[in-house]
Amino acid sequence: MALNKTLRPGLIQLRVLDLDKTLSFYKDILGLNEVGRTADGRVMLKGYDEFDHHSVTLRLADSAGFDSAAFKVDSHETLEQIRSAAQAFGYAVDEVPPNTDQPGFGKRYGFKLCTGHRLEVYCDVEPARQRPMIKNPDLWGDEPPRGMRVQRLDHFLLFGPGISEAERFCTEVLGMFVPEICNTPDGKRLATWITSSNKPHDLAFVEYPEPGKIHHIGFFLQDWNDVGAAADLIGKNRLKLDIGPTRHAITRGMTIYFWEPSGNRIETYAGGYTAYPDNPQRVWDTDSLGRGLFYYSGELIDSFLQIVT
Ligand SMILES: [Fe+2]
Structure with a gap:
């Protein structure tokens, strides 16, 4: 349960080396569902118990590792408050327009921490096509969890x-x-x-x-x-x-x-x-x-x- 206006880590983009082999791991062994592909060939995935459009993006690259992670916040007001607070903290803030590099996601604000990591915040995201049931819900929808059954x-x-x-x-x-x-x-x-x-x-x-x-x-x-x-x-x-x-x-x-x-x-x-x-x-x-x-x-x-x- 969220206890403040930043709700949760909702998205992470990772670099991978062998997209087909690695994707097979994320889908068949870990048990994530493929949501779709971006125009530049990145793959979007989500857990069976997640409501939002996708939570993991894989990008083919020369080295494995972390591209960015994004936190969902509770409102547009919080989003703007965080932008101002990040600037007051001394960090440059950039804006990523809706539905661009991460399909389904609304406007995101991004900042680079001193640790070298890019974090982002967003408030709007489209619901996933395959999402947990909400009306007299079963434990899962039409497709049963696979592999390690990560939620x-x-x-x-x-x-x-x-x-x-x-x-x-x-x-x-x-x-x-x-x-x-x-x-x-x-x-x-x-x-x-x-x-x-x-x-x-x-x-x-x-x-x-x-x-x-x-x-x-x-x-x-x-x-x-x-x-x-x-x-x-x-x-x-x-x-x-x-x-x-x-x-x-x-x-x-x-x-x-x-x-x-x-x-x-x-x-x-x-x-x-x-x-x-x-x-x-x-x-x-x-x-x-x-x-x-x-x-x-x-x-x-x-x-x-x-x-x-
Ligand atoms: Fe851990």
Whole structure:
């Protein structure tokens, strides 16, 4: 449930290397539905439990990684407030006209964070053709969920420099709050988990010298059983596993991490505590981060810390 005027991360555009092979992963294994293609050949996808036009766009490129992500806000008034607040914060704001590079989406305002990531906000988006039922609804519509049965885009973790400023932008401009942080022994921010809703995170940042990197994109599953079923499909399809199934103490999510065929890390995730803006902030020390990330083993793994796209 949204707790403020920024509703949720509603769209992410990713770069991929082999469009056909990667698309087959997103559709057949992850279980997203293809919505259509843009004139320049990008592919639009959505989860079966999402109402809006699309939530994931894949773009063929020479390197895998993150192009941009966009947050849906509750009204035109909020959209204009965010534009003014972003400018007052010191960021340049550009305007993307409706129905241009992202079909179905209304006007978007975009800004580049100091971490090197482009974030956008929008308020209008066309409904998806295939959307969840609303009249005496079944659990799903005509087409049953496939593969890992991901319900929707959940969150993403970005790596880049200056995350304290990025955190401040999310709270001061987008009106989000910060349920959890990790600080270095000298008190600098190493990681921050940020939300605009009851979810423990809508996005997160880790301090990293290189700008514009993404660690993973998280998709939401129903429960622990679906995390196990996702692991079965990772084995069956010979996907490269990073870690899991395991449990985070941070966010308390039940999780599994692996790589899609282009090398972007994917998380399928269930659960997580209920976040409220008036709850005290949870604070992690660097030397407890292993237990925070992987509660059962309590140990960090090199691949998880070092591989980003
Ligand atoms: Fe995650």
